[in-house]
Amino acid sequence: MHKTGLLFYNRVMTSENKSILLIITGGIAAYKSLELIRLLRKDGAQIRSILTAGGAQFVTPLSVSALCEHPAYTDLWSLKDESEMGHIRLVREADLIVVAPASADFMAKMAHGLADDLASTCLLAADKPILIAPAMNHRMWAHPATQNNVATLRARGVQVIGPDAGAMACGEYGPGRMSEPEVIFNHIHSFFFNTDQLHGLKALVTAGPTFEPIDPVRFIGNRSSGKQGIAIAQALHDSGADVTLVLGPADEPVPAHLRVIKVHTAQEMLAACESALPADIAICAAAVSDWRPAEFQEHKMKKRSDQSPPAIALSENPDILKTLSHHKNRPRLVVGFAAETHNLLDHARQKLKTKGCDWIVANNVSENVFGADENHAFLITSQTTLEWPRAPKAQIARRLVQQITEFFHDRLESHKAAE
Numbered sequence: 001m002h003k004t005g006l007l008f009y010n011r012v013m014t015s016e017n018k019s020i021l022l023i024i025t026g027g028i029a030a031y032k033s034l035e036l037i038r039l040l041r042k043d044g045a046q047i048r049s050i051l052t053a054g055g056a057q058f059v060t061p062l063s064v065s066a067l068c069e070h071p072a073y074t075d076l077w078s079l080k081d082e083s084e085m086g087h088i089r090l091v092r093e094a095d096l097i098v099v100a101p102a103s104a105d106f107m108a109k110m111a112h113g114l115a116d117d118l119a120s121t122c123l124l125a126a127d128k129p130i131l132i133a134p135a136m137n138h139r140m141w142a143h144p145a146t147q148n149n150v151a152t153l154r155a156r157g158v159q160v161i162g163p164d165a166g167a168m169a170c171g172e173y174g175p176g177r178m179s180e181p182e183v184i185f186n187h188i189h190s191f192f193f194n195t196d197q198l199h200g201l202k203a204l205v206t207a208g209p210t211f212e213p214i215d216p217v218r219f220i221g222n223r224s225s226g227k228q229g230i231a232i233a234q235a236l237h238d239s240g241a242d243v244t245l246v247l248g249p250a251d252e253p254v255p256a257h258l259r260v261i262k263v264h265t266a267q268e269m270l271a272a273c274e275s276a277l278p279a280d281i282a283i284c285a286a287a288v289s290d291w292r293p294a295e296f297q298e299h300k301m302k303k304r305s306d307q308s309p310p311a312i313a314l315s316e317n318p319d320i321l322k323t324l325s326h327h328k329n330r331p332r333l334v335v336g337f338a339a340e341t342h343n344l345l346d347h348a349r350q351k352l353k354t355k356g357c358d359w360i361v362a363n364n365v366s367e368n369v370f371g372a373d374e375n376h377a378f379l380i381t382s383q384t385t386l387e388w389p390r391a392p393k394a395q396i397a398r399r400l401v402q403q404i405t406e407f408f409h410d411r412l413e414s415h416k417a418a419e
């Protein structure tokens, strides 16, 4: 980040020339794998796919083939494919094997070395790294048989992504949801490119809205979904940082491996952030309410037809970004977010000065950003403005983490030079 002026987005490594064998097994989450294929193809990866008989009940070989731009494989007994030992070739050509979703049944087969269909036969013949993204009902996940199978697979070096906790297709709630396609994509990406560059660094990330209570049923809140902040926490984790995510009341699923402190109000958020210090990096992506009701009404305020609507007196909330920027335990890199509806860059540059942080990520929230899966952002420092065109939030997160990596790399290099 030494140049000045408006730069276009920085180059990020893509999965071009990487070959992935994707196995889709029989779970509802199979539909999410179509999005995973789309993300990987957009990133330049070559994908060969296998659908188990169960997988083909949930997504069609035609959809998978069309998205992969290559026919999906389904049959171990295919005269055409197996005349050339297709299952061995599929494994041989892959740089990485991904099973998403990984059903309870399929993990059991993997753990016990069964090989009674094309997918399980490939895996038994595989000498390539394997990533699995389990997806199932929370009781199937918690069952000792499944837990033993996962432990066996982990012990053999299989990387397990998720599952997340959250609402399930069956109407129940708990751990078992497949991780979101962006999260799996990030894992795949960091499998190829990540060299744990932020290993040894502690990062604090805030995300989501804050809810400031008026009375037991009402609050002042905002539309932040937490998606961008969660994606940043994930991307930092993927790069080897030790991450604490301080999360306001957001519905967005959070990868189970992230350390999360859940809060409601700005005051709670500040306290949680301070408890996570010292840290090397602080990313304040949460949309913190500037004000809170000066008084909390213990009982629900009643509407009275003989009275005009009540005036709600407001108090100022703590400024978390400013507090962290001037803290005695100030992280070496403090990054704020500016959500603006107009004069985006001017407001963001002003914010950089008044808060005392190092960088601002600015996004125009009138561009359908809240709750969306994509973002269009600018990274503003005292010297540069870098534009990141509209892209999945996970990709924006990776771009930010790449800049963070360069920042710490540059510091390390200048320390070395000074020695």
Ligand SMILES: Cc1cc2nc3c(=O)[nH]c(=O)nc-3n(C[C@H](O)[C@H](O)[C@H](O)COP(=O)(O)O)c2cc1C
Pocket (backbone or CB within 6 Å): 024, 025, 026, 027, 028, 029, 052, 053, 054, 055, 102, 103, 104, 105, 106, 107, 135, 136, 137, 140
């Ligand atoms: C509607 C429906 C949804 C299912 N969802 C899941 C699921 O999310 N995870 C899972 O492990 N099994 C799920 N199953 C059961 C599997 O599809 C079943 O165990 C199947 O044998 C898996 O085959 P495979 O692992 O070879 O693909 C579901 C079954 C049905 C009928």
